Amino acid sequence: MQPQNYDLIVIGGGSSAENVADRAVQGGLTALIVESELVGGECSYWACMPSKALIRVGTALSAARRVPGAAEAVQTGPHVAAALSRRDTIANAWSDSGQLRWLASAGIDLLRGHGRLSGVREVTVTAKDGSTTVLTANHAVALCTGSAALLPSIPGLAESAPWTSREATSAHQVPASLAIIGGGVVAAEMATAYSGLGASVTLIARSGLLTRFEPFAGELVTNALRESGVTVLTDVTTTQASRTSAGEVQLRLSDGSDVTTTKVLVATGRAPRTTDLGLETIGLPGGDWLGVDDTLLVQGGSPDLTGAWLYAIGDVNGRALLTHQGKYQARAAGDVIAARANGTRVDDAPWGTHVATADHSAVPQVTFTDPEVASVGLTVADAEIAGYRIRVLDYDLSWLGGSTVLADGYVGHARIVVDEERHVLLGATFVGQDVAELLHAATIAIVGEVPLERLWHAVPSYPTLSEVWLRLLEEYGRPMPDGDNGLR
Numbered sequence: 443m444q445p446q447n448y449d450l451i452v453i454g455g456g457s458s459a460e461n462v463a464d465r466a467v468q469g470g471l472t473a474l475i476v477e478s479e480l481v482g483g484e485c486s487y488w489a490c491m492p493s494k495a496l497i498r499v500g501t502a503l504s505a506a507r508r509v510p511g512a513a514e515a516v517q518t519g520p521h522v523a524a525a526l527s528r529r530d531t532i533a534n535a536w537s538d539s540g541q542l543r544w545l546a547s548a549g550i551d552l553l554r555g556h557g558r559l560s561g562v563r564e565v566t567v568t569a570k571d572g573s574t575t576v577l578t579a580n581h582a583v584a585l586c587t588g589s590a591a592l593l594p595s596i597p598g599l600a601e602s603a604p605w606t607s608r609e610a611t612s613a614h615q616v617p618a619s620l621a622i623i624g625g626g627v628v629a630a631e632m633a634t635a636y637s638g639l640g641a642s643v644t645l646i647a648r649s650g651l652l653t654r655f656e657p658f659a660g661e662l663v664t665n666a667l668r669e670s671g672v673t674v675l676t677d678v679t680t681t682q683a684s685r686t687s688a689g690e691v692q693l694r695l696s697d698g699s700d701v702t703t704t705k706v707l708v709a710t711g712r713a714p715r716t717t718d719l720g721l722e723t724i725g726l727p728g729g730d731w732l733g734v735d736d737t738l739l740v741q742g743g744s745p746d747l748t749g750a751w752l753y754a755i756g757d758v759n760g761r762a763l764l765t766h767q768g769k770y771q772a773r774a775a776g777d778v779i780a781a782r783a784n785g786t787r788v789d790d791a792p793w794g795t796h797v798a799t800a801d802h803s804a805v806p807q808v809t810f811t812d813p814e815v816a817s818v819g820l821t822v823a824d825a826e827i828a829g830y831r832i833r834v835l836d837y838d839l840s841w842l843g844g845s846t847v848l849a850d851g852y853v854g855h856a857r858i859v860v861d862e863e864r865h866v867l868l869g870a871t872f873v874g875q876d877v878a879e880l881l882h883a884a885t886i887a888i889v890g891e892v893p894l895e896r897l898w899h900a901v902p903s904y905p906t907l908s909e910v911w912l913r914l915l916e917e918y919g920r921p922m923p924d925g926d927n928g929l930r
């Protein structure tokens with residue numbers, strides 16, 4: 443029989459959960475994960491991995507078509523059955539057997555069922571057969587329940603059986619036509635994936651595309667989607683949905699026009715999975731994102747009830763809805779849970795061992811559209827709001843030797859935002875084919891606060907896209923040899 447008492451109990455079994463439990467066990471604690479669906483969570487089965495598998499088909503074909511000599515060899519369209527089969531493999535055919543083997547090797551226990559807080563450091567788990575198990579935690583409970591797709595209240599939409607990202611990433615057929623409501627990351631990526639797989643795609647955005655990034659990102663992605671045959675409608679909302687007699691869905695838009703489509707995908711953001719989590723038993727409201735401090739301890743509620751034992755990690759805290767950021771938080775949280783349990787020193791100063799400081803100023807993200815959008819840190823708008831004195835440097839990626847070799851007609855743009863007080867990078871955005879791998883250099887420069895003077899000594903290889911670093915530095919100016927630290 444499974445023990446009923448653990449040092450750490452984790453509710454939710456996604457990537458954040460796995461990492462917090464792993465670090466806590468490495469710190470000498472016992473840990474149990476409670477999971478109601480598949481261990482591995484959204485990213486493995488219905489988000490990052492299957493979506494990227496679907497996108498890759500069209501982007502691989504497009505990349506080949508930009509290279510004469512290779513282009514002639516890919517005259518036909520995608521092989522949809524092979525593409526979906528590869529996606530199935532990448533999503534582990536929606537089986538978590540591999541994750542179960544990893545849990546066992548990491549010394550983490552698992553209890554399947556729906557977990558709810560039922561008091562201070564107490565979790566009640568309801569199994570599929572309705573039986574319940576009450577567990578207690580010696581030191582901590584971590585909430586890692588993630589987020590779920592948000593459905594806007596558009597009349598008739600729910601009745602039209604729309605896809606959310608879950609159905610879009612796990613579909614076994616490519617619809618003849620797909621209308622996507624939303625202009626964020628999921629909308630742009632799924633438009634890329636499904637147009638690459640041969641669907642006729644209409645994207646309906648209430649403002650522009652990818653508006654959280656530098657403005658040129660949304661503009662370049664919009665242009666490219668349009669060139670690839672996607673109908674991109676901006677500054678328009680969906681007011682009504684209805685079924686046609688032919689079994690299709692008709693969307694009425696705010697400008698009075700209609701879109702008729704085989705399928706609708708709703709990609710209008712996420713809601714935290716905090717309802718039905720028993721938060722009210724410890725004086726916290728359900729349904730909200732869970733505010734945390736930098737050690738991922740939940741804030742709010744009555745101190746005697748929430749105290750220093752309840753953590754929220756990953757999407758559920760709303761800090762950065764990204765797998766890598768949730769895992770980063772989880773490593774800090776697992777280590778601090780172990781430190782607090784073992785009575786060892788807690789290093790919670792900014793950039794310390796036990797904090798997720800990067801969440802505030804150095805979050806990297808790649809949007810896998812064609813062109814890709816790779817961004818980290820602050821945009822110009824973010825930096826201005828934060829009150830930095832900045833200088834902005836731009837460069838056209840098509841001017842590089844690296845991009846010339848990579849693709850004919852390369853379209854891409856780079857921008858860095860420099861803090862003029864300290865001569866360090868605050869943010870970087872790259873848009874173009876294959877820019878994803880440029881991003882980590884920028885992340886290191888930001889997190890390491892590497893002075894631009896020193897970056898002049900980081901020599902990019904020729905001919906690669908990384909040469910953009912040299913061009914941006916040249917545009918900024920180089921340090922003077924007389925020891926004057928000012929850059930010219």
Ligand SMILES: Cc1cc2nc3c(=O)[nH]c(=O)nc-3n(C[C@H](O)[C@H](O)[C@H](O)COP(=O)(O)OP(=O)(O)OC[C@H]3O[C@@H](n4cnc5c(N)ncnc54)[C@H](O)[C@@H]3O)c2cc1C
Nearest residue numbers: 454456457458478483484489490557588756757763764765
């Ligand atoms: C289409 C799409 C594509 C994405 N692509 C990327 C990408 O390329 N890169 C990237 O970094 N991020 C991407 N994301 C975001 C990424 O998927 C999430 O940030 C990540 O999955 C969050 O991990 P998590 O562990 O916090 O939550 P989740 O992965 O959502 O895991 C939460 C787990 O908790 C379980 N659970 C919930 N409530 C309970 C309960 N009460 N009891 C028991 N179990 C419970 C769920 O079943 C689930 O397994 C994408 C998201 C979407 C929607």
Ligand SMILES: NC(=O)c1ccc[n+]([C@@H]2O[C@H](COP(=O)([O-])OP(=O)(O)OC[C@H]3O[C@@H](n4cnc5c(N)ncnc54)[C@H](O)[C@@H]3O)[C@@H](O)[C@H]2O)c1
Nearest residue numbers: 594624625626627628629648709710711712763808809810
């Ligand atoms: N490659 C990646 O890293 C990746 C890929 C997919 C998702 N994600 C993460 O998942 C999260 C969710 O992505 P998302 O695209 O669902 O959310 P999002 O917040 O990126 O975009 C939501 C979009 O929906 C629009 N919208 C909201 N309400 C609407 C309404 N009622 N009617 C019409 N439009 C409406 C918004 O204007 C916005 O364009 C993101 O925060 C992202 O970080 C990451």
